[in-house]
Amino acid sequence: MYIIVVGCSRVGVTIAQSLESEGHSVVVVDRSRENLQKLGRSFSGITVVGNGFAPEVLKEAGIERADVLLAVTDSDNANIVCAQVAQKLFNLKRVFARIYDPARAATYQKMGVEIISETQLVVDALKEKVFAKG
Amino acid sequence: MYVIIVGAGNVGHYLAHRLFGDKHMIALVEKDRAMCDLIGQELDILVVNGDGCEISTLQAAGIERADVLAAVTGSDEDNLVICQLAKEVFHIDRTVARVNDSRNEHIFNELGVDVPIDSTGILARVIEEEVSLSDFVNLVTFRKGKLALVRFDLPADSPIISKKVSEVTLPVESVLVAIVRGDSVFIPRGDTVFKPQDEVVALTRIGEESAVLQTFLPEM
Numbered sequence: 530m531y532i533i534v535v536g537c538s539r540v541g542v543t544i545a546q547s548l549e550s551e552g553h554s555v556v557v558v559d560r561s562r563e564n565l566q567k568l569g570r571s572f573s574g575i576t577v578v579g580n581g582f583a584p585e586v587l588k589e590a591g592i593e594r595a596d597v598l599l600a601v602t603d604s605d606n607a608n609i610v611c612a613q614v615a616q617k618l619f620n621l622k623r624v625f626a627r628i629y630d631p632a633r634a635a636t637y638q639k640m641g642v643e644i645i646s647e648t649q650l651v652v653d654a655l656k657e658k659v660f661a662k663g
Numbered sequence: 664m665y666v667i668i669v670g671a672g673n674v675g676h677y678l679a680h681r682l683f684g685d686k687h688m689i690a691l692v693e694k695d696r697a698m699c700d701l702i703g704q705e706l707d708i709l710v711v712n713g714d715g716c717e718i719s720t721l722q723a724a725g726i727e728r729a730d731v732l733a734a735v736t737g738s739d740e741d742n743l744v745i746c747q748l749a750k751e752v753f754h755i756d757r758t759v760a761r762v763n764d765s766r767n768e769h770i771f772n773e774l775g776v777d778v779p780i781d782s783t784g785i786l787a788r789v790i791e792e793e794v795s796l797s798d799f800v801n802l803v804t805f806r807k808g809k810l811a812l813v814r815f816d817l818p819a820d821s822p823i824i825s826k827k828v829s830e831v832t833l834p835v836e837s838v839l840v841a842i843v844r845g846d847s848v849f850i851p852r853g854d855t856v857f858k859p860q861d862e863v864v865a866l867t868r869i870g871e872e873s874a875v876l877q878t879f880l881p882e883m
Contacts, residue, residue: 580764582740582767582770583766583767584769584770585766604740605716605744606716606738606740606741606743606744607740609740609743609744609747610739610740610743610744610770610774613774614770614773614774617773617774618770618773630716630717632717632718632719633716633717633718633744633748636718636748636751636752639751640747640751
């Protein structure tokens with residue numbers, strides 16, 4: 530698959546490396562060249578420096594032929610805007626945004642943006658540990 | 664009207680002063696506590712110290728009874744999300760956002776902000792007009808850039824000098840608004856006569872500006 534990862538955060542680096550090692554075509558977009566260096570020498574995918582919700586940057590990242598976009602910067606709002614630009618301006622169907630704030634996550638889920646609610650995931654995982662039978 | 668302003672930088676701060684003077688009810692939301700304290704001392708308005716992107720902060724600012732929300736922070740993604748939350752969660756009819764990077768204006772329109780204001784673009788246009796030494800100035804653009812109010816000096820050799828307004832045919836999508844002559848302003852009527860050195864103000868659909876100007880310029 531052709532996958533665009535917007536945001537070279539910890540999550541961005543980890544998922545980009547992992548997807549690439551599984552044989553997918555991965556493009557990583559970040560505002561900072563320095564952040565992109567965190568991918569390491571072994572990463573052979575493409576990197577694009579720029580604002581991840583700017584249409585011309587997404588075009589440069591090949592959004593018109595992408596299968597999936599993951600918006601995983603450390604900023605909820607940048608992820609929200611990026612996901613909507615990918616959906617509405619480029620008609621990309623499979624778009625996922627990482628959001629920390631559970632309230633915003635719930636709102637945008639209702640508005641049709643596929644959300645990974647990071648806080649909720651951790652809370653659920655913790656509760657499962659706490660109440661695990663054993 | 665009850666107006667919520669998010670962001671108390673230069674724009675938000677000044678806007679709060681202006682709207683307060685116009686007797687609107689205002690709530691100001693700002694992340695920086697010191698700035699909140701300063702404005703709280705200057706103006707008798709509700710100042711909320713918090714992140715305007717959080718629903719609970721907007722509620723503290725009384726968004727349930729607000730008529731308008733203006734998001735004027737220095738971050739485009741924040742302004743966009745604040746406006747979307749105001750519309751989707753609180754059904755605010757009119758959201759106004761400052762666009763910091765002109766290239767993002769299109770995104771604001773696409774993502775449902777009612778009135779995106781491209782401050783950099785506006786400033787750049789004004790400066791461009793001032794430095795281009797042109798007699799033709801686009802004073803203001805409104806209705807999302809569909810209409811413009813323009814002004815220009817009537818050249819001494821214009822073919823319409825000494826003609827009446829009723830004798831001049833303007834392009835279909837434009838109207839004459841005012842004629843400035845020295846210190847006097849005339850609202851043009853059919854029998855108003857154009858004189859040399861008149862300053863003409865017209866309202867026109869964007870794209871028709873040059874056609875308007877052609878009417879008044881000498882034939883090449």
